[in-house]
Amino acid sequence: MKKDAMRQICLLEMLSEKKRLDIKSVVDALSISEATARRLFTDLEKNGKLIRTHGGIQAAPEIAPDYSFRLSAIHRTPEKNAIGAAGAMHVHSGDRIYLDSGTTVLKMADALASRLRHGEISRVSIVTNSLSCMDNLSELAEVILVGGVIRPARRDVCGPLAEKNLAMYHFDKAFLGADAIVPSGDLLTTDDRTAIMNEVVIRNSDTVFILADSSKFNGKAFVAYANLKNIKAIVISDEKMSKKNRNELRSMNIKTEVVIVKN
Numbered sequence: 001m002k003k004d005a006m007r008q009i010c011l012l013e014m015l016s017e018k019k020r021l022d023i024k025s026v027v028d029a030l031s032i033s034e035a036t037a038r039r040l041f042t043d044l045e046k047n048g049k050l051i052r053t054h055g056g057i058q059a060a061p062e063i064a065p066d067y068s069f070r071l072s073a074i075h076r077t078p079e080k081n082a083i084g085a086a087g088a089m090h091v092h093s094g095d096r097i098y099l100d101s102g103t104t105v106l107k108m109a110d111a112l113a114s115r116l117r118h119g120e121i122s123r124v125s126i127v128t129n130s131l132s133c134m135d136n137l138s139e140l141a142e143v144i145l146v147g148g149v150i151r152p153a154r155r156d157v158c159g160p161l162a163e164k165n166l167a168m169y170h171f172d173k174a175f176l177g178a179d180a181i182v183p184s185g186d187l188l189t190t191d192d193r194t195a196i197m198n199e200v201v202i203r204n205s206d207t208v209f210i211l212a213d214s215s216k217f218n219g220k221a222f223v224a225y226a227n228l229k230n231i232k233a234i235v236i237s238d239e240k241m242s243k244k245n246r247n248e249l250r251s252m253n254i255k256t257e258v259v260i261v262k263n
Contacts, residue, residue: 007032007040008049015050015059022056079213079238082259084108086236087175087211093121095172098201100194101130101156102177104211109133116140127169129162129197131155144169158193166200174205178212180219181235183248185228188220195225202226208233214240228254 007030014021014029026037041057044050050057084107091097091112099105113136115121124141128134132155134145148162176198180188187210189195202208208231217237228235229252236257249256 004040004043007036008044011040011044012049015057020053020056020058025056078261079240080104080107082238082261083211083213083236085111086257086259087209088112088115090173090209090234091115091121091124094123095121096125096170097127098166098169098171098174098176098205099126099128099130099133100174100176100198100201101128101133101154102211104177104213105175106130106132106136108175108211109136113137113140127166127171129156129158129166131157158197163196163200166197167204169204171201171205173207173209174201175209175211176201178210178216181210181212181217181228183218185248185252185254186224187226187228188222188224190222192223195223198225202231206232210235212237214238214242214245217241217245228252 010030011026014026018025023034023037026032026040027034030037032040041050041052045052045057050059080103083104087105087108088111099109109130109132112124116124116137117140125144126133126137126141127144127146128137129146129148131145131150134143137143146157146162146165148157148165149159150157176187178187179190182188187198189198202225208226210228210233212235214237228249234255234257235249236259238259238261240261241258246256246258
């Protein structure tokens with residue numbers, strides 16, 4: 001995919017989340033010049049994808065708010081790569097783990113596949129609702145895909161059957177994403193089905209790892225599935241997480257691992 005096309009996809013995903021953006025936010029998020037940002041704005045406005053405003057842009061009515069795995073997968077990729085690699089280092093031989101279907105957890109699955117392929121660890125049992133994680137790991141470890149309704153846009157399965165199947169398992173470690181983490185410690189996602197599955201997994205896990213890049217703090221999402229103060233959790237995020245957010249986690253006695261991002 002060409003660089004401009006990738007930038008356009010990332011910009012539209014940002015708009016689907018924030019609805020309004022100023023030019024500085026776009027420049028910082030995409031690591032581009034103001035001139036390049038304005039050119040992107042112009043091209044997308046011509047195609048009816050956004051509306052130019054004084055000093056920035058806002059979402060056009062036809063931009064859908066629904067989650068898109070494809071769009072999310074290429075947003076904040078360096079951060080997700082670093083967080084995923086850090087998460088994979090917490091998996092040890094003989095572990096029984098759960099991987100959810102978020103794009104940051106998929107980066108962890110990539111890193112875990114590399115560790116398994118090189119013989120660093122072995123005998124790992126993996127339960128997941130992610131079609132992508134299954135594809136990456138099924139030839140390297142025992143992988144159990146929970147049954148349920150396939151959601152093509154999310155590359156996962158969900159529903160009552162998935163929830164029932166998950167209740168059968170106990171996990172040494174679970175690796176979950178979050179669409180937003182708020183100062184109260186609530187972990188949020190965009191839909192109730194994902195929230196219910198995460199609740200089941202958390203109840204059945206010794207330790208829960210929350211893989212969330214710094215943009216997820218103080219974000220917005222639809223439904224809470226847990227509060228960090230009530231679970232044994234380790235949060236893995238990137239170095240752009242604000243001092244305020246770090247202090248909030250520290251005040252709740254939440255163990256936090258901050259990774260360095262290599263662009």
